Amino acid sequence: MPTLGDLASVIRSKNAGPFQVTIDIMFAAAEDYQRTLKSVRFTPAEIARRYRIDEAQVALIPFERVHAIKITIPRRWGSRGSGSMGDRDVYGAQQHGPLVDLEID
Amino acid sequence: MANQMTDEIRIVSVNGMLGYGYEIESLKAGIAVKPHLMGCDAGSTDPGPYYLGSGNSLVRADQIYRDLKPALVGAVRNKIPFVIGSAGFAGAKPNVDLTLDVVRCICKEENLHFKLGVIRSDVNKHTVIRALEKGEIEPMPGAPALTRDLIEKSSHIVGQIGTDPYIAAFEMGAQVVIAGRSCDTAIYAALPIWRGFDPGLALHMSKIMECGAQCAIPLAPNDCLLGTIREDHFLVRPLAEHRVCTPESVAAHTMYEQGNPFLLYEPEGIVDIRGADFDQADRQSVRVSGSSFTPTPSLKIKLEGARRIGARAFTIAGARDRHVIENLDVIERAVNEAVRRNLNEEALKEGYELNFRYYGKNGVLGELEPSTVAPAEVGILIEAIAPTDSLASYVLSLARSSYLHCPFKGRKATAGNLAFPFSPSDFAGGDVYDFSIYHLMNVKDQNALFPVEVETI
Numbered sequence: 001m002p003t004l005g006d007l008a009s010v011i012r013s014k015n016a017g018p019f020q021v022t023i024d025i026m027f028a029a030a031e032d033y034q035r036t037l038k039s040v041r042f043t044p045a046e047i048a049r050r051y052r053i054d055e056a057q058v059a060l061i062p063f064e065r066v067h068a069i070k071i072t073i074p075r076r077w078g079s080r081g082s083g084s085m086g087d088r089d090v091y092g093a094q095q096h097g098p099l100v101d102l103e104i105d
Numbered sequence: 106m107a108n109q110m111t112d113e114i115r116i117v118s119v120n121g122m123l124g125y126g127y128e129i130e131s132l133k134a135g136i137a138v139k140p141h142l143m144g145c146d147a148g149s150t151d152p153g154p155y156y157l158g159s160g161n162s163l164v165r166a167d168q169i170y171r172d173l174k175p176a177l178v179g180a181v182r183n184k185i186p187f188v189i190g191s192a193g194f195a196g197a198k199p200n201v202d203l204t205l206d207v208v209r210c211i212c213k214e215e216n217l218h219f220k221l222g223v224i225r226s227d228v229n230k231h232t233v234i235r236a237l238e239k240g241e242i243e244p245m246p247g248a249p250a251l252t253r254d255l256i257e258k259s260s261h262i263v264g265q266i267g268t269d270p271y272i273a274a275f276e277m278g279a280q281v282v283i284a285g286r287s288c289d290t291a292i293y294a295a296l297p298i299w300r301g302f303d304p305g306l307a308l309h310m311s312k313i314m315e316c317g318a319q320c321a322i323p324l325a326p327n328d329c330l331l332g333t334i335r336e337d338h339f340l341v342r343p344l345a346e347h348r349v350c351t352p353e354s355v356a357a358h359t360m361y362e363q364g365n366p367f368l369l370y371e372p373e374g375i376v377d378i379r380g381a382d383f384d385q386a387d388r389q390s391v392r393v394s395g396s397s398f399t400p401t402p403s404l405k406i407k408l409e410g411a412r413r414i415g416a417r418a419f420t421i422a423g424a425r426d427r428h429v430i431e432n433l434d435v436i437e438r439a440v441n442e443a444v445r446r447n448l449n450e451e452a453l454k455e456g457y458e459l460n461f462r463y464y465g466k467n468g469v470l471g472e473l474e475p476s477t478v479a480p481a482e483v484g485i486l487i488e489a490i491a492p493t494d495s496l497a498s499y500v501l502s503l504a505r506s507s508y509l510h511c512p513f514k515g516r517k518a519t520a521g522n523l524a525f526p527f528s529p530s531d532f533a534g535g536d537v538y539d540f541s542i543y544h545l546m547n548v549k550d551q552n553a554l555f556p557v558e559v560e561t562i
Binding site: 014015016017018019020022024026050051052059061063065066068070072074075076077078079080081082083084085086087088089090091094095097098101 | 150151152153154155245246247248249353356357360361362363364365366367383414415458460462468469470471472473474475490537538539540541543
């Protein structure tokens with residue numbers, strides 16, 4: 001079974017402001033985009049589990065026009081926003097890791 | 106500049122971050138199209154709260170000078186208005202003053218003369234406290250609640266300037282505008298909105314332009330982009346010959362750093378790009394139309410504040426011994442206890458934080474790391490944060506020596522648990538800040554909050 005990392009042409013994360021991280025998953029082929037969206041493994045519940053947050057905190061937004069999916073979640077590190085005490089990733093640029101190995105059926 | 110309708114307005118975005126560089130040929134190509142405005146974004150919250158809190162810039166003054174000189178000279182000599190938004194990175198007074206120093210230096214060297222407009226974005230603490238008490242402040246998504254204490258402890262508070270103060274500066278005859286913390290969109294949208302162009306198109310175009318040629322292929326925040334707005338559409342084109350925009354590259358760029366790719370929330374209103382069309386206009390250009398705009402019923406300005414929470418000291422070392430790597434949790438607990446035992450009452454009362462990050466194991470993702478592969482070696486970052494530099498250094502020193510010599514069950518390498526790359530091993534990391542404020546405040550008159558001063562250079 002391919003992973004999300006195999007199917008995506010771009011998989012990246014970045015701060016959307018100091019308190020949210022947004023993950024962009026882009027696909028070169030329309031069928032990979034459709035396959036991912038239809039996959040029973042690619043759900044807000046599974047994403048929430050991987051980031052240890054509530055399902056209600058996961059915004060999953062498909063962007064048909066460019067065959068991309070956006071996921072926006074609360075920032076997981078830092079006592080009060082990016083760059084604060086306990087942060088691990090000030091720009092939020094390496095937070096897509098937990099999704100890369102997600103298997104897509 | 107008269108406030109009259111023209112067929113089109115051409116705007117050159119010099120780059121996505123003043124100080125990151127650009128290709129000089131692209132700048133020349135931009136000046137050659139006789140633009141109505143040139144400018145650049147110079148700020149962001151991305152590198153964290155330190156720059157707002159301390160007033161220091163992420164990019165150095167000589168980087169600003171290097172980028173600004175050809176662009177400013179080109180603009181002023183060709184009578185093209187020039188704007189810098191979020192000057193000096195965080196846009197607070199010391200940040201803007203640094204940029205102004207560079208501008209004045211270039212003007213002196215090149216004998217440039219013009220009317221300079223300066224828009225300050227610093228927001229008075231009392232204004233914020235009053236708004237909080239009246240219930241006129243709400244958190245941005247994901248931001249925690251605001252308190253009076255957080256406002257009082259913030260070293261700088263700025264508001265994101267929208268298009269109105271920029272328009273005010275143009276109306277006052279400013280040829281060059283240096284603005285504090287700004288909405289990315291205000292930098293390039295103010296002029297077309299002032300000239301009567303559709304605000305939805307103007308804000309959408311500006312959102313694309315604020316990153317320079319980041320929307321192009323190959324992408325480059327450090328290169329120039331041309332935006333041309335007309336009555337019912339706009340065009341974007343990279344100014345380097347070897348770059349192109351495609352409908353997909355431009356559409357995809359609206360996702361970048363945005364929580365929602367379809368709705369841009371700006372002080373002026375909401376831009377909805379769901380109905381937008383993106384077409385290839387020529388080899389390099391993309392035409393965009395159909396972004397719709399709903400004006401805001403009540404003006405809200407985004408506030409950013411940073412507060413000092415302490416000072417940092419850190420050390421970095423490696424572990425290559427399998428038994429050490431298998432016992433990192435055990436050692437960490439023992440080190441925490443040893444540090445607490447060794448500190449006197451006074452230091453304990455002052456308070457401190459000790460953090461450990463294990464690169465190669467889970468340094469980036471912490472408890473979210475899905476991999477369970479046993480690493481051959483691990484990079485260990487030990488960090489102490491305390492109210493003063495000296496206490497942070499002291500706590501770190503205790504932690505470092507405890508870690509090096511910490512006994513644990515099954516230990517065989519009894520000479521030391523850590524490989525230090527450096528002597529001295531410990532580093533002072535300076536002041537640590539957090540984002541005390543990331544909230545929206547109801548504002549009646551944006552021009553009163555962000556006053557414009559005009560002077561002749």
